[in-house]
Amino acid sequence: MSQDFRLNNVGLINRDKKISFKFNGKSYFGYKGDTLASALIANGVHLIGRSFKYHRPRGFFGAGVDEPYAIVQLYRNNETDPNVRATEQELFEGLEAKSVNCWPNVNFDIGAINNFLNKFFPAGFYYKTFMWPKSFWYKVYEPFIRKAAGFGVASIKHDKERYEHKYEYCDLLITGSGPSGLASAYAAAKNGARVILAEDKPRFGGSLLTSEVNIGNQNGKEWAEKIITELKEMPNVIVKNRSQVFGYYDHNMLVMSERVNDHLPKSKKYSPKQRLWYIRAKEVVISSGSIERPLVFGNNDTPGVVLSSAAKEYLKVYGVLVGRNPLIFTNNDSGYETAIEFKKHGIWPIVLDTRSNPDSEIIDEAKRMGINIKFSYVIIAAKGYKKVKSAEIAKISQDKKDLGKIENVNCDCICVSGFWTPTIHLASQSGNKTKFNKEIDAFVPGQSKQEETTVGSANGVFTLEETLKTSFEIGHQLSKKITKNDNKVSVPTVVEKKSTVHDKFWCVPLPEGKKYKRFLDFQNDVAVTDVELALREGYRSIEHVKRYTTLGMATDQGKTSNLNGLQLVSNIENKIVPEVGHTTFRPPYTPVTIGAIVGREIGKHSKPTRKSSMHLWHEKNNAVFVDAGVWLRPRYYKQGNETLFEASKREATNVRKNVGVCDVTTLGKIDIKGPDVAEFLNRIYTNAWLKLPVGKARYGVMLREDGIVMDDGTTTRISENHYHMTTTTAQAANVLSHLEYYLQVVWPKLNVNVVSTTEQWAGAAIAGPKSRDVLQKLFPDINVSNEGLPFMGYVEGNLFGVYARIFRISFSGELAYEVNVESNNGNFMWEKIMEIGKEFEIQPYGTEALSTLRIEMGHVAGSELDGRTIPYDNSLEGLVSKKKDFIGKRSLSRLAFVAEDRQKVVGVVPLDKKTSIPEGSHLVKDAKAKLPNPKLGHVSASCWSVEYNNPFSLAILHDGKNMIGQKLYALSPLKNQSIPVEIVSSHYVDPKGERVRS
Amino acid sequence: MLHIKCPYCGMRSQNEFAYGGDASVTRPELNKEILDSEWDSFVYLRKSLKGKHLELWHHISGCRQWFKVQRDTSTHEIFKTLKPGESI
Numbered sequence A: 001m002s003q004d005f006r007l008n009n010v011g012l013i014n015r016d017k018k019i020s021f022k023f024n025g026k027s028y029f030g031y032k033g034d035t036l037a038s039a040l041i042a043n044g045v046h047l048i049g050r051s052f053k054y055h056r057p058r059g060f061f062g063a064g065v066d067e068p069y070a071i072v073q074l075y076r077n078n079e080t081d082p083n084v085r086a087t088e089q090e091l092f093e094g095l096e097a098k099s100v101n102c103w104p105n106v107n108f109d110i111g112a113i114n115n116f117l118n119k120f121f122p123a124g125f126y127y128k129t130f131m132w133p134k135s136f137w138y139k140v141y142e143p144f145i146r147k148a149a150g151f152g153v154a155s156i157k158h159d160k161e162r163y164e165h166k167y168e169y170c171d172l173l174i175t176g177s178g179p180s181g182l183a184s185a186y187a188a189a190k191n192g193a194r195v196i197l198a199e200d201k202p203r204f205g206g207s208l209l210t211s212e213v214n215i216g217n218q219n220g221k222e223w224a225e226k227i228i229t230e231l232k233e234m235p236n237v238i239v240k241n242r243s244q245v246f247g248y249y250d251h252n253m254l255v256m257s258e259r260v261n262d263h264l265p266k267s268k269k270y271s272p273k274q275r276l277w278y279i280r281a282k283e284v285v286i287s288s289g290s291i292e293r294p295l296v297f298g299n300n301d302t303p304g305v306v307l308s309s310a311a312k313e314y315l316k317v318y319g320v321l322v323g324r325n326p327l328i329f330t331n332n333d334s335g336y337e338t339a340i341e342f343k344k345h346g347i348w349p350i351v352l353d354t355r356s357n358p359d360s361e362i363i364d365e366a367k368r369m370g371i372n373i374k375f376s377y378v379i380i381a382a383k384g385y386k387k388v389k390s391a392e393i394a395k396i397s398q399d400k401k402d403l404g405k406i407e408n409v410n411c412d413c414i415c416v417s418g419f420w421t422p423t424i425h426l427a428s429q430s431g432n433k434t435k436f437n438k439e440i441d442a443f444v445p446g447q448s449k450q451e452e453t454t455v456g457s458a459n460g461v462f463t464l465e466e467t468l469k470t471s472f473e474i475g476h477q478l479s480k481k482i483t484k485n486d487n488k489v490s491v492p493t494v495v496e497k498k499s500t501v502h503d504k505f506w507c508v509p510l511p512e513g514k515k516y517k518r519f520l521d522f523q524n525d526v527a528v529t530d531v532e533l534a535l536r537e538g539y540r541s542i543e544h545v546k547r548y549t550t551l552g553m554a555t556d557q558g559k560t561s562n563l564n565g566l567q568l569v570s571n572i573e574n575k576i577v578p579e580v581g582h583t584t585f586r587p588p589y590t591p592v593t594i595g596a597i598v599g600r601e602i603g604k605h606s607k608p609t610r611k612s613s614m615h616l617w618h619e620k621n622n623a624v625f626v627d628a629g630v631w632l633r634p635r636y637y638k639q640g641n642e643t644l645f646e647a648s649k650r651e652a653t654n655v656r657k658n659v660g661v662c663d664v665t666t667l668g669k670i671d672i673k674g675p676d677v678a679e680f681l682n683r684i685y686t687n688a689w690l691k692l693p694v695g696k697a698r699y700g701v702m703l704r705e706d707g708i709v710m711d712d713g714t715t716t717r718i719s720e721n722h723y724h725m726t727t728t729t730a731q732a733a734n735v736l737s738h739l740e741y742y743l744q745v746v747w748p749k750l751n752v753n754v755v756s757t758t759e760q761w762a763g764a765a766i767a768g769p770k771s772r773d774v775l776q777k778l779f780p781d782i783n784v785s786n787e788g789l790p791f792m793g794y795v796e797g798n799l800f801g802v803y804a805r806i807f808r809i810s811f812s813g814e815l816a817y818e819v820n821v822e823s824n825n826g827n828f829m830w831e832k833i834m835e836i837g838k839e840f841e842i843q844p845y846g847t848e849a850l851s852t853l854r855i856e857m858g859h860v861a862g863s864e865l866d867g868r869t870i871p872y873d874n875s876l877e878g879l880v881s882k883k884k885d886f887i888g889k890r891s892l893s894r895l896a897f898v899a900e901d902r903q904k905v906v907g908v909v910p911l912d913k914k915t916s917i918p919e920g921s922h923l924v925k926d927a928k929a930k931l932p933n934p935k936l937g938h939v940s941a942s943c944w945s946v947e948y949n950n951p952f953s954l955a956i957l958h959d960g961k962n963m964i965g966q967k968l969y970a971l972s973p974l975k976n977q978s979i980p981v982e983i984v985s986s987h988y989v990d991p992k993g994e995r996v997r998s
Numbered sequence B: 001m002l003h004i005k006c007p008y009c010g011m012r013s014q015n016e017f018a019y020g021g022d023a024s025v026t027r028p029e030l031n032k033e034i035l036d037s038e039w040d041s042f043v044y045l046r047k048s049l050k051g052k053h054l055e056l057w058h059h060i061s062g063c064r065q066w067f068k069v070q071r072d073t074s075t076h077e078i079f080k081t082l083k084p085g086e087s088i
């Protein structure tokens, strides 16, 4: 296992620490400090995957975040991650990765047939090819696309890793630790500002790690180390590596993804895999640098064609050669830096420069070193299928239109440099109006919308001297604005080689008769011909061209392809690039894992779980729970092998016959105090409240301003200026906000205070003919007779030493009481009720029996108060005062609300007295009518009536008042049922309400 | 995520608040005779304007106070926040 492409003694890797890893099942080794990409290249592996559309062989193109090709499926600690960029993944012991997008394997890929059929896969091919015939979609096209296309495979296993969220505030957030980031961070930190410096890569320093420059008396890399060391020691500075700021949101909120443990074989104990930072920064300095632009020529996607800056980075950081026989194809001076590095290590590159006679210090040095330079030369096409073997090159005329005689040159890699594109994504996301800079043929940030400043090459500044000068100044100015300090640090002197202007030429014309594919977008296989076709077919807006061709889409978001695409569109359209405009940059800048976005809010932790103080008792007594909002409520208490139906029937029957007890802690409770409470309630509720005496409860209905019922419940007058309101479980929070709104905004003069006490009280409803006997034994000192404690009465009592509130109210329609005690006494109360109730055959009942009891009594609840019904619809019109005004009253006179045939709640019984009617069924006159069958109403709630031992439902029915006695059909297409039914009164049991008053 | 200054608590992140609609709408007084059209516009009609908008927010996970926010609906710039009784 020799590493043929690793140089000795070059790079920043730790050669004492060998690391073994596997790629596509084969074992290799690398060193600590390698990325998966650098380690594979060191081992001579260049075939990484297959392209998205044509399944062409894919190698490496970049060395970092911009990588469009080298996307792998990663295996770590028995988990798998799709779409990991090999250029960013640090090597760890035992790492395993596999190619994506190839089937059955990377060397023999069935999808590659697409490459030879590519005339059938032009721009918009999804829209065209797979449209016809329609019947082929499910059977042929979709399975084929699913198998053959797409990137990695998401794991369907539960992810056992931890992900965290963190919230942070700072004065300056600096995104990128290249020279501009370091300088502005240092200047700001020295001026007392609270600084966060974020670096995407594991190593700080950005371009200083690979450039040949001197700052002060040190080389660039040493200077970067010195600054970082000093920043790390400052208490007002947070320095983070492996951290990508990927989103710039409103009001200077930025989000950063920190890969805390991804570089280790498994996460450290008590440490998350990744951490998402929400950072609110007073000022943001964008120092995100720039990305080298490709040059476009035939087969420019062949493995071995790499960015020249990436070749330099592999060499200088990892000691790895992308090839031993390199061609360097450039339109600017950057290519020469790479050529010089190769030459220093005994490799003889050939430089092809599109310019005719450029002159600069860097070119002079290359000439002095004897590097073979061919001016006015271009590459026409790369040759080789799975790896570059040679290139067709030719001289090009001054006007770049005519090509000379084609020559063949052997090479094993082609390093391309088409100049630099500033990384303006964050600035653009912030709302910055970017502008086109003709000198660099790229967009740079323009007018800021938020507190953001872009420095260095991200701002189109490509000399180190200028970058440091402006970045120190910006760091100082921004921090001064915040800290009011004025401590300036001196700007060090810089030694760098001067370069000359680049060539605007970037796309090599095809020679007569040649049909090479020239790619613009490497991840999505978008070629020059695709964009030409889109324009021929009438697409004009760059946003449309993007979607039609998929240029600049997918995981790399066109980091290397956007500008070339724009230039092509502008060339064809004869427009200048700023007129074409660029597509909108949206977060995230790089892919973020779903785990990081979700953080700790998963499974049980995705929402709080609320339990009543009797919860443990319920658990011990075989309660089966149901979610009621965030509450857990007993649905029924299972005895033996009972089903839900059997248990709820038993529980409900026992309430009707003996006595039952139900946990009603979840009801919303609001404590209301103040001299104006009665007046307030009178405005909130539809019925009259001014004369409610102390010690009495009243049922009330509240509306929204549009006349729709919002909620119902009882409110009790505890003392002169003190009331206790209950709401339904579901509406508790809304009702509180509603009350606060009217008190604070609409009627601020009312002297009333409201506070939620839902969690302060535990409640038990004791219901059934024997409930008075139970209550009497619980409170022997209280007169609980019908005269002593009448229906809707209220008393306070002493429950074996515990303060209790006793309300004679009923939801079940039976004689019933609700007892409230402070929450911490809830379980004590419950156990006392069970103990004392034993001789009266008390049984606990759950929400299912509770529903049965209220439905057959015709008590409306959430399924009828569904946000679409007014009091009349629920037969609550008797509670609507004609004398006073209240919230929503004016709306009740709307024409539709007073229509003669207005909908109303009714009872529904199946004619066979056997078939339960599915909730949601439609009520219709004719079961066999032509569709759409006119709907008269819908079934809102269904139960098995324990009183009559047959099914019973409630429904909201058109002209319900006049429908009693009618025969209709209940249709449920979902359950494929059609049930003949009779309409009856909604008050199926005890229509006169005698039991509650008994 | 917006950064909103509650007049009672100071600067807080948007996730502590709930949006409460147009603050320039005034509820008609109780017991006052008004036209159907006036009631209709109070209940249903809202401007969907681009630019400066006066709106209500509720500091629902904080002090539970309602207050007014003057915000640009297209840029999210917040110019001013006020207690319910205060006017611009």
Ligand SMILES: [Zn+2]
Residues within 6 Å of the ligand: B006, B007, B008, B009, B010, B059, B062, B063, B064, B065
């Ligand atoms: Zn507040």
